[in-house]
Amino acid sequence: MNINFNSKSATNKKTLLERTLITLAVIAAVRFGTFIPIPGVDQSYLYTELKNSQILNFISSFSQGNFFVLGLFTLGILPNINASIVIQLLTSTFPPLQRLQKEEGEAGRRRILQITRYLTAAVALQYGFIIAFYLKPFVFGWTIFRACEIALTLTVGSLITLWFSEVITEKGLGNGTSLLVFVNISSSLPILIRNFGSVEATTLKLFFALIFLIGVICIVIMQNATRKIPLLSVKSLSRSVEKTQQNYLPFKLNPSGILPLIFTSTFLNGFLAIISRFNVSFSQSNLFNTLYLLLYFFLTLFFSYFYSTIAINPIDLSKDLKRMAFTIPTISPGVATIKFLQETLNRLSLLSGLFLAIIVTLPSLLFYINPSFSGLRNIGTTSLFILVGVTIDLSRQIQTYRIVESYDNIEV
Numbered sequence: 001m002n003i004n005f006n007s008k009s010a011t012n013k014k015t016l017l018e019r020t021l022i023t024l025a026v027i028a029a030v031r032f033g034t035f036i037p038i039p040g041v042d043q044s045y046l047y048t049e050l051k052n053s054q055i056l057n058f059i060s061s062f063s064q065g066n067f068f069v070l071g072l073f074t075l076g077i078l079p080n081i082n083a084s085i086v087i088q089l090l091t092s093t094f095p096p097l098q099r100l101q102k103e104e105g106e107a108g109r110r111r112i113l114q115i116t117r118y119l120t121a122a123v124a125l126q127y128g129f130i131i132a133f134y135l136k137p138f139v140f141g142w143t144i145f146r147a148c149e150i151a152l153t154l155t156v157g158s159l160i161t162l163w164f165s166e167v168i169t170e171k172g173l174g175n176g177t178s179l180l181v182f183v184n185i186s187s188s189l190p191i192l193i194r195n196f197g198s199v200e201a202t203t204l205k206l207f208f209a210l211i212f213l214i215g216v217i218c219i220v221i222m223q224n225a226t227r228k229i230p231l232l233s234v235k236s237l238s239r240s241v242e243k244t245q246q247n248y249l250p251f252k253l254n255p256s257g258i259l260p261l262i263f264t265s266t267f268l269n270g271f272l273a274i275i276s277r278f279n280v281s282f283s284q285s286n287l288f289n290t291l292y293l294l295l296y297f298f299l300t301l302f303f304s305y306f307y308s309t310i311a312i313n314p315i316d317l318s319k320d321l322k323r324m325a326f327t328i329p330t331i332s333p334g335v336a337t338i339k340f341l342q343e344t345l346n347r348l349s350l351l352s353g354l355f356l357a358i359i360v361t362l363p364s365l366l367f368y369i370n371p372s373f374s375g376l377r378n379i380g381t382t383s384l385f386i387l388v389g390v391t392i393d394l395s396r397q398i399q400t401y402r403i404v405e406s407y408d409n410i411e412v
Contacts, residue, residue: 023172072157079124124158182390225253254352260303304353314341
């Protein structure tokens with residue numbers, strides 16, 4: 001066997017390099033556009049008024065990190081996240097969308113993607129008008145025409161961000177939406193590190209570092225854990241060979257990834273932003289903090305379980321196994337297989353949902369038990385999970401490109 005490195009190697013290396021450069025260029029453009037201010041708005045006065053407001057958290061959660069300028073990309077990817085939530089809910093309950101997804105293949109998925117884009121534009125326009133009317137005290141010469149101008153500017157900025165995320169997904173590295181959220185969260189890391197360094201007690205620092213390390217390890221294990229269900233095929237049963245290739249059905253322990261955390265954060269931040277408009281004082285209320293913690297826990301559990309149920313359909317999976325002449329050992333095809341798969345998915349969904357819910361609420365729970373642990377609230381386990389999850393997915397994709405590149409570079 002002769003192994004030759006042909007001229008395709010430069011092309012393949014360039015492909016991975018091009019994807020990396022495209023991703024970095026898009027991220028730089030999005031970060032630059034985030035801080036292009038909308039003219040006529042008193043930015044310093046606006047930030048002072050919103051500094052301790054839930055509205056600021058709602059707007060900047062997925063667009064600006066710990067900084068805020070009312071600019072072109074202020075809405076960021078948030079409208080698309082909300083539109084995706086609505087479409088996923090409708091796809092699991094609305095028959096026409098179900099048919100598009102299951103029966104029309106790639107064309108149906110493109111159609112659903114187009115509907116999501118239209119809904120993103122509608123959600124962005126709605127947010128734009130809400131912000132425009134909220135800005136009345138902060139805008140010089142505010143008029144209805146000026147409000148429409150601000151709303152359209154924010155809407156266009158959100159659609160441009162959506163296009164950037166799709167460019168990353170198709171021509172760059174990783175999932176565009178997740179990567180933009182990752183970059184925005186990463187922008188607040190310097191402040192988090194500075195706050196951690198300001199803690200004087202060495203013992204408390206070590207405790208925080210230990211909790212952080214344990215959290216990262218648990219998240220990595222969670223993201224990589226897989227339940228393998230062995231499969232038997234008719235062909236393998238008919239062979240007289242003792243050893244055949246092992247076939248199995250892989251079920252990820254956390255098939256929903258970071259989506260439940262994004263959904264929960266979006267819902268709760270929006271809910272708190274609406275409440276804050278009624279001048280309700282709840283920041284120091286123990287009752288409200290307890291209710292908020294419980295709501296965070298159960299919403300994370302619900303979204304994790306819900307997404308797992310719509311991501312994998314046991315009935316369709318059972319039909320696919322039967323069509324490919326595969327069966328699960330000791331489980332009869334048909335109803336018994338559907339029941340077994342459904343029970344397995346329920347257990348995995350409950351386990352992953354409980355893990356997510358516990359890990360995102362534990363720091364706040366420790367703070368309520370002992371206020372000296374206030375530094376743990378700044379760790380932001382939701383953000384930590386998103387950072388680690390996106391990093392793992394991105395490293396997997398890079399490794400895949402490198403493996404494909406190594407195969408393409410070898411000529412037998």
